[in-house]
Amino acid sequence: MSAVTRPSERTRAPRLHYAWVVAAVALLVLVGSAGFRSTPGLMMDALHVEFGWSHATVAGAVSVNLTLFGLTAPFAAALMDRFGVRLVVVCALLTISVGAGLTVMMTESWQLILCWGVMVGLGSGSMAGAFATTVTGRWFAARQGLVTGVLTAAGAAGNLVFMPLLAWMVQTQGWRTAVVVVSISATVVAVPVLLLMxxxxxxxxxxxxxxxxxxxxxxxxxxxxxxxxxxxxxxxxDRAFWLLGSSFAICGATTAGLVGTHFIPAAHDHGMPVTTAASLLALVGVFDVVGTVASGWFTDRFDSRVLLVSYYGLRGVSLFLLPQLFAGSLQPPILAFIIFYGLDWVATVPPTIALCRREFGADAPVVFGWVLACHQIGAAVVAGLAGLARDSFGDYDLTWYAAGGLCAVAVVLCLALGPGISRPTPPPTPADAHHEATPRAAVTAD
Structure with a gap:
């Protein structure tokens, strides 16, 4: 009788749920997407030397890229629902590959804007936050916050992985070698998506x-x-959309728009070497990974509103203090700011996605795409205004204080969301009847 196989042994579930395989593929895609998107900044000096293009011209291509990165997300989420995640992601990666590859033959600045601004912007935007939201929403009923945090941290990880390598290639092998590597890498990343997604x-x-x-x-x-x-x-x-969109616009304004764009020149104004300031900004990415993963873990266990209030409040305090922390050399206070700010950089993403799910149910990926567009618009607006403030007042002090005030506004906006409560679902319109989601009242936070 000992040789008889038990029924429980015949039906035992596999130890590794396939959701983790899908999450691993998504992580690879998002790491690559972040690294591909950051390449033009590394080529700025090389393109200036070879073609005589101004830094503003190259930055214009980056601005187009960032704008499309934000505006593409909600449409990409809907395309994933309509045609499938695998098809949309593969097409996005191939668009990046073609856009990057064509820059090898460019001779005019408009070609850089078309290839890297439009094509790479559309491709990378198709794999922005809406992609992570779609994957976690479909494949995970538990650990949604943690997985969202890990996938969100992939952006910082992509910069850490690709930027040093691509910077070395630009300096030693030329910018064309770097963009060819980006083009080939985007095509290679599409293979596991086709096979495993x-x-x-x-x-x-x-x-x-x-x-x-x-x-x-x-x-x-x-x-x-x-x-x-x-x-x-x-x-x-919906009042919730305006509150989430406005607070996330402040998130973009106080991270990518202000610190990401102006920290290095602000530190240089105080006598810090550019290389030291750039190294500090790169260090933000290291702690960004830790902070975002931790935020995802917290999102599974605590009220997302409370988390956002804490993140924005602490961020505001740190920005108020920053003007007093700058020095001509690396000192413990500025290093403490970098560590703290890195932990808080995109920690707002997992709880914001959780609140989108709570408020909008199965439409959450599309809604978060529009919320992400608000983030990018906030970043773009403040990046320009901070530069004007520097030209007008001779320093960045006012911008840091203003950013701290904006974080206080974000705290109020998050508090205004209120706890999760059941609300009646509006009746679907005839055009939407075929795809209406589960009623919002039946959806709970992570």
């Missing part, structure tokens, strides 16, 4: 990780672009 757990006969029953799969038909616009139209009538 699956749309939903039900495709493999599985439940989402941590789920006890199969979720309803909404039917999605019609135009993905029109769906994105319909979701935006409905969201604009």
């Amino acid at each position: 699956r749309e939903r757990p039900s495709d493999l006969g599985l439940l989402p990780y941590g789920a006890t029953e199969a979720p309803e799969v909404p039917k999605v038909e019609g135009s993905a672009i029109l769906r994105s616009l319909r979701v935006l139209r409905r969201s604009l009538t």
